[in-house]
Amino acid sequence: MPRSPAVEVHGLVKRYDGRTVVDGLDLTADAGRVTAVLGPNGAGKTTTVECCEGLRSPDAGTVRVLGLDPVADAAALRPAVGVMLQDGGLPTGVRAQEMLEHVARMYARPLDTGELAERLGLGAFARTTVRRLSGGQRQRLALALAVVGRPRAVFLDEPSAGMDPQSRLAVWELVRELRDGGAAVILTTHLMEEAEDVADQVAVVDHGTVIARGTVPQLLAAGVDRDGTATLVVDTASDVDPTGLAARLGGRFTVERRSGTSLAVSGPVAPGTVAATTGWLAEQDVLVTRLDLGRRTLEDVFLDLTGRSLR
Amino acid sequence: MSVPDAPATPLADGPAAAPPARRVLAQAAFEARMILRNGEQVLVAVVIPVLALVGLVQTSFVALDTDGMSRVDFLTPGVLALAVMTASFTSQAIATAFDRRNGVLRLMATTPLGRGGLLAGKVLGVLAVEAVQVVLIGAAALVLGWRPDPAGVLLALVGVVLGTAAFTALALLVAGTLRAEAVLALANLLLLVLALGGGVIVPADRLPGPLATLAAWLPSGALGDVLRGALVDGALPLVPVLVLAGWTAVLGTLAARLFRWH
Numbered sequence: 001m002p003r004s005p006a007v008e009v010h011g012l013v014k015r016y017d018g019r020t021v022v023d024g025l026d027l028t029a030d031a032g033r034v035t036a037v038l039g040p041n042g043a044g045k046t047t048t049v050e051c052c053e054g055l056r057s058p059d060a061g062t063v064r065v066l067g068l069d070p071v072a073d074a075a076a077l078r079p080a081v082g083v084m085l086q087d088g089g090l091p092t093g094v095r096a097q098e099m100l101e102h103v104a105r106m107y108a109r110p111l112d113t114g115e116l117a118e119r120l121g122l123g124a125f126a127r128t129t130v131r132r133l134s135g136g137q138r139q140r141l142a143l144a145l146a147v148v149g150r151p152r153a154v155f156l157d158e159p160s161a162g163m164d165p166q167s168r169l170a171v172w173e174l175v176r177e178l179r180d181g182g183a184a185v186i187l188t189t190h191l192m193e194e195a196e197d198v199a200d201q202v203a204v205v206d207h208g209t210v211i212a213r214g215t216v217p218q219l220l221a222a223g224v225d226r227d228g229t230a231t232l233v234v235d236t237a238s239d240v241d242p243t244g245l246a247a248r249l250g251g252r253f254t255v256e257r258r259s260g261t262s263l264a265v266s267g268p269v270a271p272g273t274v275a276a277t278t279g280w281l282a283e284q285d286v287l288v289t290r291l292d293l294g295r296r297t298l299e300d301v302f303l304d305l306t307g308r309s310l311r
Numbered sequence: 312m313s314v315p316d317a318p319a320t321p322l323a324d325g326p327a328a329a330p331p332a333r334r335v336l337a338q339a340a341f342e343a344r345m346i347l348r349n350g351e352q353v354l355v356a357v358v359i360p361v362l363a364l365v366g367l368v369q370t371s372f373v374a375l376d377t378d379g380m381s382r383v384d385f386l387t388p389g390v391l392a393l394a395v396m397t398a399s400f401t402s403q404a405i406a407t408a409f410d411r412r413n414g415v416l417r418l419m420a421t422t423p424l425g426r427g428g429l430l431a432g433k434v435l436g437v438l439a440v441e442a443v444q445v446v447l448i449g450a451a452a453l454v455l456g457w458r459p460d461p462a463g464v465l466l467a468l469v470g471v472v473l474g475t476a477a478f479t480a481l482a483l484l485v486a487g488t489l490r491a492e493a494v495l496a497l498a499n500l501l502l503l504v505l506a507l508g509g510g511v512i513v514p515a516d517r518l519p520g521p522l523a524t525l526a527a528w529l530p531s532g533a534l535g536d537v538l539r540g541a542l543v544d545g546a547l548p549l550v551p552v553l554v555l556a557g558w559t560a561v562l563g564t565l566a567a568r569l570f571r572w573h
Contacts (some may be wrong), residue, residue: 056573
């Protein structure tokens with residue numbers, strides 16, 4: 001299926017009071033894909049999506065959403081774009097269902113609000129005012145508002161903040177459905193599990209620029225390829241001498257004792273490495289209790305790229 | 312590789328906005344409902360003006376030189392002016408300031424309603440609330456024996472619209488530039504100060520000393536004078552009309568320049 005870029009950001013620059021928050025950022029998001037903008041707080045994620053939503057004007061660079069300029073072509077674009085703001089944007093005195101129906105009235109062909117409310121479990125608090133809703137309930141309502149107009153591009157800023165696990169499952173299911181229906185879904189997050197769970201494409205943002213991009217497997221592989229090493233952690237039932245294992249594996253590997261019965265094998269780990277390690281342990285009559293091939297996470301990728309932790 | 316396969320008019324077949332009038336009317340109804348549902352707002356907008364009217368008409372604790380008019384004929388235009396100020400200034404400033412803080416303005420600006428539609432909806436919402444106020448206060452006044460100049464009733468509505476324009480512009484100016492808590496305090500304080508010394512219920516020229524001159528040039532004094540002119544004399548006084556128009560131009564320009572959506 002051919003994909004058209006629904007969102008194209010080139011060289012975006014945005015400054016607040018002389019402080020550069022977004023600094024030459026490039027971002028592409030395809031229709032029919034979930035694109036995660038991943039980065040720590042203050043990386044410029046929210047400002048970037050606000051420029052896409054037409055809420056802020058870029059200081060430099062171009063932003064196109066569905067081929068249109070979000071500021072100059074705002075009136076044409078707004079019906080096709082759904083937005084979930086980080087701070088919700090919900091009036092406190094309104095009831096949940098009433099707010100959903102109000103926003104639905106802005107569209108010519110909105111989704112059935114009853115059905116949407118049921119999908120997102122809004123029924124339980126349909127007549128509750130926003131000020132009495134929990135964080136997760138507000139997030140679900142805000143998501144309903146973002147999708148009720150059948151948007152072709154959806155911007156979700158930190159959509160799962162304050163959500164309980166069940167809500168999150170319901171939300172991801174809806175996000176995947178939107179994607180399968182051909183919408184471009186762009187979500188910001190500082191949680192790598194979230195990006196790993198739901199995103200087809202990830203753009204890692206730090207200090208206002210994209211420092212890495214690709215699918216989750218691509219990003220995970222990229223970090224490994226750079227130095228070619230991985231770490232195999234072996235926990236054993238009894239104490240073993242790491243030097244014996246190091247001698248068996250050869251000079252390309254280092255073996256360290258992490259704690260009493262845990263060894264870390266670092267080097268160009270291959271299937272043979274695992275076999276050689278467990279084989280040597282069997283010869284020593286030592287039982288393996290745990291074997292961890294050190295699967296990398298986006299957190300590790302981010303650490304590699306920036307030297308800092310993501311959260 | 313990505314292929315730009317989107318049709319030339321990418322939005323023609325897909326999502327579409329409701330017609331502009333429907334969007335603005337929906338927003339106006341929403342705004343009015345939010346205000347009239349809020350107990351404090353109803354208290355300030357309707358209950359206090361009606362109580363003030365009944366209290367001032369039925370008692371004589373407050374000495375008034377009514378120019379030979381009945382107390383109710385003299386006071387009702389000023390009470391209506393006060394009601395216009397509560398709806399278009401105090402309640403609108405507070406609601407908009409908190410909507411701005413909570414991101415409501417930004418969210419609605421991303422829907423097909425847009426910023427212009429949101430603004431239009433707010434102004435129409437205020438006019439709807441004022442319609443409720445005028446009916447209730449007018450009914451109370453008629454019961455108390457109010458006999459307005461029939462020719463002036465339509466002119467008074469013009470005055471209400473002029474006053475609403477000036478005070479809504481002021482509301483948006485403070486709501487769009489100050490913190491929500493500061494707006495809450497300022498909007499109530501300003502209403503009280505203008506109600507007592509701004510030439511609203513007691514005409515500017517009856518106020519003591521330099522206040523008499525000052526109040527005539529305030530939007531509050533001008534609104535009071537316009538409504539008294541219409542309902543008592545059946546004519547719109549020129550100077551107060553120009554004063555209101557001037558305030559609308561100045562405050563509206565400032566609000567348009569300084570209003571921050573974030």
